[in-house]
Amino acid sequence: MTGASPEQGASRGLPRGVRLGVDVGKARIGLAGSDPDGLVATPVETVPRVLDVPTGADGAPAVTLDVARIAAEAEERFAAVVYVGLPRHLSGAEGAATADARDFASRLAAAVAPVEVRLVDERMTTVTAHAQLRSAGRRTKTHRSVVDQAAAVIILQSALDVERSAGGRAGELVEARTPGA
Structure with missing residues (x-):
């Protein structure tokens, strides 16, 4: 490993590529992205959540606007993987x-395939995001629109x-949801 930076050595075996982070909420979805080397996460946007998910003639869930927006971001950025927070x-x-x-991650996996979607533990992320925004001087009323991004x-x-x-x-x-599943 002589001559390799710590970042290169630690991520050896992983292909380069942007990673996306998703914080799924009932009203909004926070979206974050990384640089191609996967070193630093930054906020991207807040996507309105679609709760009513119709099914197609084949029984599969339709692609909703929220899933379509994240899939478009994954395609635009050539994402290598999408991490979705799993609230336990x-x-x-x-x-x-x-x-x-x-459920959301499964629908997203179908929309972004062959890009991997993976669930990661997100306990306390929203609480931590609120605390970080407060310590940065953001008032609770004004940081509501960015707290989901901060959690992502x-x-x-x-x-x-x-x-x-x-x-x-x-x-x-995450396995993509298939018809009848």
């Missing part, structure tokens, strides 16, 4: 929000840190 209870147990994130940055940066330390992708690989 502090105990590690899964609840309704976890099931919602898993935390999700993505955590995944990038795992990539560097483990030398592989973080999280759980």
